[in-house]
Amino acid sequence: MDLSYGHEYDTFREEVKSFIQAHQHKQPGPGDGLKSPALREWQRLLIENGYHSRTISSEYGGFGAEPDIIKSRIIAEEFGAARMHRGFNGQGVTMLTPVLLEMGSETQKQTFVGPTINAEIIWCQGYSEPGAGSDLASLTTKAELDGDEWVINGQKIWTSTAHHADWIFCLVRTEPDAPKHLGISFLLFRMDTPGIEIRPLVDMTGDANFNEVFFTDVRVPKDQIVGERGQGWQVANAILGHERGSLATPDAALNRLNGVKRLMREESINGTPIMDNPIFRDRLMKLEGRALAMQYNDMRLLSAKINKNQDVRLAAMIVKLAGTELRHEIECLGIDVMGEIGLGYGDNPHVRGHGAWQYQYMFYLGLIIGGGTSQIQKNIISERGLGMPKEPKIPAASAK
Amino acid sequence: MEFGLSQDQLLLDDSLRKYLSTEVSLESVRKVAASDVSDNDMWRGLADMGLAGIVIPEAHGGAELGMLDAVAVAEALGYAACPGPFLSTAIMGAHLLNRAGATDPLAGMASGDYRVGVAFSDFVGARKGQVTEVNSQLSGQSLYALDADADAYLVALADGRVYMVETEHLARQSLTTIDVTRSVCELNFSQTPACLVTEDAQLVRDTIYRGRTIQAADTLGAAQYMLDQAVAYSLDRKQFNRAIGSFQAVKHMCAEMASQLEPCRSFVWYAGHAFDEMDNEAALTACHAKAHLAEVGQFVAKTSTEVHGGMGFTDLVGLHYWFKRIGFNRQLLGSPEQVRHEAALLQGLCDA
Numbered sequence: 206m207d208l209s210y211g212h213e214y215d216t217f218r219e220e221v222k223s224f225i226q227a228h229q230h231k232q233p234g235p236g237d238g239l240k241s242p243a244l245r246e247w248q249r250l251l252i253e254n255g256y257h258s259r260t261i262s263s264e265y266g267g268f269g270a271e272p273d274i275i276k277s278r279i280i281a282e283e284f285g286a287a288r289m290h291r292g293f294n295g296q297g298v299t300m301l302t303p304v305l306l307e308m309g310s311e312t313q314k315q316t317f318v319g320p321t322i323n324a325e326i327i328w329c330q331g332y333s334e335p336g337a338g339s340d341l342a343s344l345t346t347k348a349e350l351d352g353d354e355w356v357i358n359g360q361k362i363w364t365s366t367a368h369h370a371d372w373i374f375c376l377v378r379t380e381p382d383a384p385k386h387l388g389i390s391f392l393l394f395r396m397d398t399p400g401i402e403i404r405p406l407v408d409m410t411g412d413a414n415f416n417e418v419f420f421t422d423v424r425v426p427k428d429q430i431v432g433e434r435g436q437g438w439q440v441a442n443a444i445l446g447h448e449r450g451s452l453a454t455p456d457a458a459l460n461r462l463n464g465v466k467r468l469m470r471e472e473s474i475n476g477t478p479i480m481d482n483p484i485f486r487d488r489l490m491k492l493e494g495r496a497l498a499m500q501y502n503d504m505r506l507l508s509a510k511i512n513k514n515q516d517v518r519l520a521a522m523i524v525k526l527a528g529t530e531l532r533h534e535i536e537c538l539g540i541d542v543m544g545e546i547g548l549g550y551g552d553n554p555h556v557r558g559h560g561a562w563q564y565q566y567m568f569y570l571g572l573i574i575g576g577g578t579s580q581i582q583k584n585i586i587s588e589r590g591l592g593m594p595k596e597p598k599i600p601a602a603s604a605k
Numbered sequence: 606m607e608f609g610l611s612q613d614q615l616l617l618d619d620s621l622r623k624y625l626s627t628e629v630s631l632e633s634v635r636k637v638a639a640s641d642v643s644d645n646d647m648w649r650g651l652a653d654m655g656l657a658g659i660v661i662p663e664a665h666g667g668a669e670l671g672m673l674d675a676v677a678v679a680e681a682l683g684y685a686a687c688p689g690p691f692l693s694t695a696i697m698g699a700h701l702l703n704r705a706g707a708t709d710p711l712a713g714m715a716s717g718d719y720r721v722g723v724a725f726s727d728f729v730g731a732r733k734g735q736v737t738e739v740n741s742q743l744s745g746q747s748l749y750a751l752d753a754d755a756d757a758y759l760v761a762l763a764d765g766r767v768y769m770v771e772t773e774h775l776a777r778q779s780l781t782t783i784d785v786t787r788s789v790c791e792l793n794f795s796q797t798p799a800c801l802v803t804e805d806a807q808l809v810r811d812t813i814y815r816g817r818t819i820q821a822a823d824t825l826g827a828a829q830y831m832l833d834q835a836v837a838y839s840l841d842r843k844q845f846n847r848a849i850g851s852f853q854a855v856k857h858m859c860a861e862m863a864s865q866l867e868p869c870r871s872f873v874w875y876a877g878h879a880f881d882e883m884d885n886e887a888a889l890t891a892c893h894a895k896a897h898l899a900e901v902g903q904f905v906a907k908t909s910t911e912v913h914g915g916m917g918f919t920d921l922v923g924l925h926y927w928f929k930r931i932g933f934n935r936q937l938l939g940s941p942e943q944v945r946h947e948a949a950l951l952q953g954l955c956d957a
Binding site: 483502583 | 867
């Protein structure tokens with residue numbers, strides 16, 4: 206067991222710290238939206254200095270460093286500690302870019318990677334459909350070839366940032382006669398193409414974090430496909446791997462738990478701070494134990510990226526399930542600490558933390574469901590992690 | 606950076622598990638549990654592997670290894686529900702005596718010949734019975750001392766003084782508990798001559814934290830055994846013409862066990878490592894590890910038994926030995942609520 210990163214990384218950590226000190230004042234503020242010059246300028250600064258798109262080849266607009274998991278971790282730690290803006294990390298950056306680098310054509314890499322990581326192209330993801338959620342491969346949005354163009358018809362749902370997006374990466378059925386996993390293709394197209402309609406989907410938080418997107422005879426050039434026809438499912442799965450790990454980070458859970466501790470000192474009932482109430486303290490300590498377990502689990506996962514002989518498959522599979530449930534419960538404790546004050550939301554003048562406790566409580570329920578529901582996670586853990594059999598398939602009802 | 610067991614630790618773990626799989630079968634555990642045979646042979650075998658003296662300095666015949674090594678051993682012992690005084694003699698007794706400079710008994714402890722029990726209930730939080738000292742003589746009663754056939758006991762008073770008492774000088778009554786893989790007793794003192802070992806309450810606390818970490822690792826091992834058994838049983842058992850492990854209801858129970866248990870492995874490693882390298886974190890992680898494993902262990906013990914259906918409830922399958930061992934670890938040296946209270950105290954979140 207050796208938890209130090211080694212002396213050679215101390216210098217690197219100092220570099221990161223001094224970068225943060227020197228540039229902290231230039232960070233984009235809450236008012237700087239996705240398309241603001243401030244965000245793009247910040248993005249450019251981060252990439253130039255290797256704090257964003259660090260390992261993406263400079264040929265495609267990245268910083269071009271050798272992959273070094275510890276350096277990446279140090280950057281995350283120091284930016285986190287200083288609450289420094291990490292730059293734009295939308296779905297185009299975190300999910301599409303790795304896939305284009307792995308499976309895209311040279312032209313696609315040249316065309317899309319640079320503008321995407323520089324926040325010049327904002328992407329949205331067109332996967333889920335009203336009839337294809339957990340069973341994503343049953344999606345029915347179809348694309349038919351007409352000359353040199355795909356003609357797309359159908360509907361997507363849960364499409365976050367669709368209203369801001371310039372482009373979409375989208376799963377469509379191109380081979381209606383093939384088995385469901387083999388009939389899907391992965392297309393890229395502009396969101397201002399005629400025939401696309403976006404309807405915001407207001408969720409329980411009161412925000413429209415997602416949208417419905419409707420396609421009516423949307424015409425897309427034939428070559429805007431990643432991989433071959435019918436390979437879309439493989440491409441999509443490569444991306445989902447990138448998504449799951451990033452949804453639940455243990456550092457954030459511990460930070461939030463420290464927020465609960467502050468709240469328990471500040472809030473009181475009849476003059477007695479909540480922290481002095483042993484029932485609340487016990488709940489706090491229970492959650493702290495769980496959060497620490499996830500943090501050490503994360504150290505083990507980091508270690509396995511450096512020491513290739515360590516088997517952490519199961520430890521990695523449980524992160525989304527355990528991490529999102531934990532965050533949901535931490536937010537719940539924050540609300541309970543405040544009692545009726547915890548009901549406050551929106552413009553309520555008595556609201557604490559800008560309403561974040563209720564907001565996150567609901568948002569994390571969304572994350573428990575999204576990105577592969579907890580139930581789908583349990584299927585994956587039991588089948589791939591514990592070697593248990595798949596549920597037998599029910600033969601399709603014969604069409605009459 | 607390397608988080609996990611070293612090559613040496615993996616080798617130790619591997620040879621210990623091989624030994625346990627042949628020498629400490631469910632049948633042999635049953636015999637010890639029924640008090641038909643003593644656990645002496647098992648303890649002798651472990652002592653021959655160097656485990657009785659795992660934390661004892663080489664100068665006193667020990668292996669002089671660290672707490673992370675001890676944690677790996679405890680996990681393997683829990684997995685096998687192995688009887689024996691590993692927690693009392695090899696960890697708590699050995700650590701306290703060594704740190705207190707009372708090194709005479711250590712060589713006998715390392716060889717497996719001499720067992721030192723721990724009677725710490727008064728210090729952890731007395732429920733009934735209390736031991737008092739006058740002129741180096743102890744009077745009163747100590748309950749739930751580990752273990753019932755020790756040659757001598759370390760008795761911690763409420764104020765943190767620790768006395769050593771030879772078994773021949775006291776009245777001892779073995780106590781039946783749910784967990785027959787471990788033995789506990791009540792000790793009755795009546796002006797019993799005792800030898801002061803230390804007045805350092807901090808050393809007693811440190812010894813208890815180490816004990817709690819070992820209990821957490823033991824629970825991890827026992828719970829891992831129960832999860833493995835649940836999965837194996839679910840693949841074997843058929844109902845409605847299918848292995849019950851193909852039903853999502855059963856799969857999800859197993860996934861929930863794995864999802865709670867797998868991070869615990871990192872937790873107990875970290876807690877063990879903290880004693881070796883990060884002293885300032887050791888007390889808090891020990892308390893959290895003990896309490897967290899108590900909760901996860903309880904969940905796994907219940908859920909695994911349910912996956913086994915009626916057979917899980919029987920003596921035939923023997924799963925209850927692990928169920929009860931996990932229950933034992935949950936209470937001894939502090940219930941989860943009590944230990945979490947200590948975790949809050951250690952962070953200055955409340956007053957004692």
